[in-house]
Amino acid sequence: MMELYQAYADYNDMMDLTEDLISSLTHELHGSYEIEYEGQQINLAKPWRRVTMKRNSKKKFLDLTLMQFQLMKRRLLKAKELGVHIDKR
Numbered sequence: 001m002m003e004l005y006q007a008y009a010d011y012n013d014m015m016d017l018t019e020d021l022i023s024s025l026t027h028e029l030h031g032s033y034e035i036e037y038e039g040q041q042i043n044l045a046k047p048w049r050r051v052t053m054k055r056n057s058k059k060k061f062l063d064l065t066l067m068q069f070q071l072m073k074r075r076l077l078k079a080k081e082l083g084v085h086i087d088k089r
Contacts, residue, residue, distance in 0.1 A: 019048050 006013060026044045027033050033045035079086055 015050060019046055 002018075004014075004017070006017065009017070023033060023044050023046050026035060034041055034043050036042070076086060
């Protein structure tokens with residue numbers, strides 16, 4: 001986890017700084033912009049795709065938004081905790 005601040009910088013400046021830091025550090029440590037994470041190759045070369053939080057959270061997962069999916073998951077965990085049987089149809 002990383003947290004940093006820069007005076008008089010907006011979120012675009014902070015995205016540029018973060019992108020530069022991670023991309024250059026990856027290349028310095030691994031000699032490449034690609035790393036393997038959980039069995040998948042990830043390319044950390046610039047430029048990165050940028051999306052807003054609002055746009056990104058609207059991606060669908062089985063016709064559910066991410067927020068709806070997370071709410072459903074919390075409710076299922078609470079039901080399990082209370083011993084409520086859930087039909088998995």
